[in-house]
Amino acid sequence: MTDRIATGWVVLDIEGTLSATDQVLVTLYDYARPRLGPWIDEHPDDPAVVEAVAQVRELSGVEGGTDELVAVLHGWMDADRKATPLKALQGLIWQEGYARGDLVAEFFPDVVPALRRWHDEGVKLAVFSSGSVAGQVAFFRHTTDGDLTPLFEHHFDTSNAGPKREASSYLKIASVLDADPGDITFWSDVPAELHAAAEAGWRTVGVARPGEPQEHADFGPHRRVDSL
Numbered sequence: 001m002t003d004r005i006a007t008g009w010v011v012l013d014i015e016g017t018l019s020a021t022d023q024v025l026v027t028l029y030d031y032a033r034p035r036l037g038p039w040i041d042e043h044p045d046d047p048a049v050v051e052a053v054a055q056v057r058e059l060s061g062v063e064g065g066t067d068e069l070v071a072v073l074h075g076w077m078d079a080d081r082k083a084t085p086l087k088a089l090q091g092l093i094w095q096e097g098y099a100r101g102d103l104v105a106e107f108f109p110d111v112v113p114a115l116r117r118w119h120d121e122g123v124k125l126a127v128f129s130s131g132s133v134a135g136q137v138a139f140f141r142h143t144t145d146g147d148l149t150p151l152f153e154h155h156f157d158t159s160n161a162g163p164k165r166e167a168s169s170y171l172k173i174a175s176v177l178d179a180d181p182g183d184i185t186f187w188s189d190v191p192a193e194l195h196a197a198a199e200a201g202w203r204t205v206g207v208a209r210p211g212e213p214q215e216h217a218d219f220g221p222h223r224r225v226d227s228l
């Protein structure tokens with residue numbers, strides 16, 4: 001551990017930055033896929049489900065029942081379209097999966113030591129992911145390294161912050177954190193997200209992990225690393 005006392009915020013992406021892309025697109029998506037229809041049918045009065053279903057209908061134009069909604073949601077998953085209502089429904093399903101012990105979150109080997117080091121140094125940590133806040137919190141609570149939620153001060157998603165590729169989302173997060181944008185560093189594997197963060201005045205780091213989809217991405221002006 002270093003004796004340097006750092007300041008400022010580190011905001012982290014999840015998929016491709018902290019955890020393998022396959023953990024989301026294979027493990028978590030395979031878990032959610034057959035459970036979407038039953039979840040919608042079994043929680044007709046849950047305001048979060050009602051809102052998500054209404055948003056799916058609005059975005060897709062689908063007017064039919066659960067089967068048609070599920071077809072839309074599966075199509076979005078196949079295309080890896082990170083639509084907010086899909087992420088809301090997935091997050092509820094994953095939340096239950098983590099609580100039941102069906103799912104356990106795993107990280108790249110450098111991640112947990114880096115999170116603990118930053119936290120010990122006084123750096124404040126937050127997450128900005130397409131995954132819903134409910135899904136994020138469940139994810140960090142049930143990991144191979146135990147409950148990591150005490151390390152994080154804030155969680156942001158496309159519902160409470162906005163799209164990850166728009167500067168306005170990063171300005172909104174800075175405002176919620178009550179931080180100068182120049183005191184926030186965003187770590188992500190997606191160049192377009194880094195461009196948006198930089199446009200908002202944030203510092204940026206591109207994470208190009210060996211074997212991950214963004215391994216050979218062009219990060220342009222952003223600092224590039226292959227681990228945290």
Ligand SMILES: CSCCC(=O)C(=O)COP(=O)(O)O
Pocket residue numbers: 013014015016024028082087094128129130131132135136139164
């Ligand atoms: C339980 S966290 C799931 C994360 C997720 O659903 C996702 O789509 C990850 O996207 P990111 O913005 O972190 O790349």
Ligand SMILES: [Mg+2]
Pocket residue numbers: 013014015016017188189190
């Ligand atoms: Mg990512």
